[in-house]
Amino acid sequence: MSGSTTAAGPERIVGIAIGYMAAKQLFAASRIGLFTALADGPLTAAELSEKTGKPEKITRILGDAMSSLGLLSRVDGRYELAADAAEYLGGGGLDLAPFLTFLDTISYPHWTQFGHTADSGEPGKLEMDEARWGTFMAGVMTYNRLHAEMLAGAFDYGPHRKLLDLGGLSSAFALEAMGVNEELHTTFVFDPAFTESVTTAVAEAGLTDRATVIGAETPVARPDGEFDLVMVNHVVHRFDAQQNAEILRNARAAAAPGGRLLLLDFFLDDDADQRPIDALHAGEYLVIDGTVVYPESEVREWLTAAGWRVVDKLALPGSPRVLVAEAV
Numbered sequence: 001m002s003g004s005t006t007a008a009g010p011e012r013i014v015g016i017a018i019g020y021m022a023a024k025q026l027f028a029a030s031r032i033g034l035f036t037a038l039a040d041g042p043l044t045a046a047e048l049s050e051k052t053g054k055p056e057k058i059t060r061i062l063g064d065a066m067s068s069l070g071l072l073s074r075v076d077g078r079y080e081l082a083a084d085a086a087e088y089l090g091g092g093g094l095d096l097a098p099f100l101t102f103l104d105t106i107s108y109p110h111w112t113q114f115g116h117t118a119d120s121g122e123p124g125k126l127e128m129d130e131a132r133w134g135t136f137m138a139g140v141m142t143y144n145r146l147h148a149e150m151l152a153g154a155f156d157y158g159p160h161r162k163l164l165d166l167g168g169l170s171s172a173f174a175l176e177a178m179g180v181n182e183e184l185h186t187t188f189v190f191d192p193a194f195t196e197s198v199t200t201a202v203a204e205a206g207l208t209d210r211a212t213v214i215g216a217e218t219p220v221a222r223p224d225g226e227f228d229l230v231m232v233n234h235v236v237h238r239f240d241a242q243q244n245a246e247i248l249r250n251a252r253a254a255a256a257p258g259g260r261l262l263l264l265d266f267f268l269d270d271d272a273d274q275r276p277i278d279a280l281h282a283g284e285y286l287v288i289d290g291t292v293v294y295p296e297s298e299v300r301e302w303l304t305a306a307g308w309r310v311v312d313k314l315a316l317p318g319s320p321r322v323l324v325a326e327a328v
Helices: 011-017 019-031 045-052 056-068 083-088 097-120 130-154 172-180 192-204 241-253 276-289 296-306
Strands: 072-075 078-081 162-166 185-190 211-215 227-233 255-265 308-315 321-327
Touching (some): 011 019, 056 072, 078 083, 097 276, 130 172, 162 241, 172 185, 172 227, 192 211, 227 241, 241 255
Parallel strands (some): 162 227
Antiparallel strands (some): 072 078, 255 321
């Protein structure tokens, strides 16, 4: 037989299908303190057992699982944090544990309803009480802090002086920007339900003298002023197409000529390789509450119609993408 072909293997299919096993073991490792136990240096399964108070059988299983995923290394039976685990799970920087708790206790169980969602297009029923809302918000706000950090590392806030943060859920983005640019003043125009938390966060950051907080419903908010930087973060997926078009028009009306817009959200694209994090969040948003991850091409049409010209696209690590646009 002439020529040769490479047989397709099952690894990718099996890997995706058992992905929930990796996720659940990650959640458990975080919950029992496996990563923080390793913050001071490598430990054996027996030493992890003593430090976490869990059976050695469990610390061995979780240690091996996290090692197989690259979050730990394993040398001579001793587990050590990989760089990303040390930074985001082992106490080195932003602790993603509240986000993992949200995924484990709120999002993951809710996904058992995804079969119904896929058949009907309807979100699942989200049963919440005060404690679960606390877990929900702690996780979401931690995830937003990650996005804010990644954006601050990818976009230069230095040239800007007047920032409008329109319709977001978290003050973290603007606070990060103000932290790296001491001449930046921010006007927050948030839903009235969030203004108290924003005011508190601004005060705790010691930035009250450089911030104004205004309550207004996002779809109809018409901020005054000429801002050289406008943020619209995690807004698009929460509103319908007509509302989004209006929000972007109102954002453009508040922008100085040549001002920049940062439009952050998850988007579906038409590239040869769809970025997984965006496509997967389309399912997450739909099953959680019926909100929409829109095609990037549709969002670009809204921007053009509103008087914005897209000049860049930033794909933030472990975070949404950002369309950077100029007011024309």
